[in-house]
Amino acid sequence: MAHLYRPATAKVEVRIVKIISRNDWGAKPNKTKFSKLGEVKGLVIHWSAYPVAVGNQAEMDQCKQIQRLHQEDRGWNDVAYNFLVGDTGQIYEGRGFGNRSAAQGGNSRQEINYNNKHYVAVCWLGGSKPTDQPSAEARASISWLYEQVGGELRPHSSFKQTDCPGDAWRQWIIEKKTATIDELKKATNITAEDLSNASGAEMVHPQFIQKKLDTIIAKLENIENKLKLGRII
Numbered sequence: 001m002a003h004l005y006r007p008a009t010a011k012v013e014v015r016i017v018k019i020i021s022r023n024d025w026g027a028k029p030n031k032t033k034f035s036k037l038g039e040v041k042g043l044v045i046h047w048s049a050y051p052v053a054v055g056n057q058a059e060m061d062q063c064k065q066i067q068r069l070h071q072e073d074r075g076w077n078d079v080a081y082n083f084l085v086g087d088t089g090q091i092y093e094g095r096g097f098g099n100r101s102a103a104q105g106g107n108s109r110q111e112i113n114y115n116n117k118h119y120v121a122v123c124w125l126g127g128s129k130p131t132d133q134p135s136a137e138a139r140a141s142i143s144w145l146y147e148q149v150g151g152e153l154r155p156h157s158s159f160k161q162t163d164c165p166g167d168a169w170r171q172w173i174i175e176k177k178t179a180t181i182d183e184l185k186k187a188t189n190i191t192a193e194d195l196s197n198a199s200g201a202e203m204v205h206p207q208f209i210q211k212k213l214d215t216i217i218a219k220l221e222n223i224e225n226k227l228k229l230g231r232i233i
């Protein structure tokens with residue numbers, strides 16, 4: 001059974017994303033019940049550090065390979081990630097929405113528990129070489145996942161010393177944040193167009209002002225979170 005998710009935000013173009021369920025990619029069951037995610041603070045990008053999977057079959061094979069590594073060699077409950085994404089743009093269900101991942105390292109047990117409890121983990125199926133570049137489709141799918149999760153967008157390397165998820169994803173994250181700064185600039189300007197679109201009553205209506213303030217506050221909170229990561233430019 002495949003699940004269909006629609007982005008919650010209203011957009012002109014609605015992208016329907018199909019997530020390949022565990023059954024459909026041939027996952028083994030998790031060994032024990034999953035722990036639940038706590039309050040979600042953001043999405044963390046990882047790479048598998050295997051050669052880039054080419055095509056759907058190779059992607060499903062790599063999902064199984066990662067699950068074997070995590071369950072058998074490392075003795076974990078299940079594949080560590082909430083989702084896995086291949087260069088086809090296909091998203092594969094790992095632990096799914098709502099369950100705690102086991103992917104985010106930290107410098108202490110306490111940090112690791114916190115990171116896994118509050119951050120959703122997605123793994124790109126590639127990265128055996130530092131020069132590996134994710135496809136536009138993989139980026140679009142991770143972008144979509146981020147829209148669903150919200151909050152911070154972080155590379156695994158922002159939690160601990162690791163190359164994961166590679167320079168290409170780190171650069172992509174910085175570019176996404178830069179775009180958000182441009183959005184902030186737009187959000188803080190009430191343009192002539194805004195005013196001409198609003199009738200006289202709306203211009204002085206508290207809801208009109210409140211809506212603008214809400215947008216600005218949301219953007220500032222987002223920026224504040226990013227500053228905490230020390231990654232903003």
Ligand SMILES: [Zn+2]
Nearest residue numbers: 046047156164
């Ligand atoms: Zn990682």
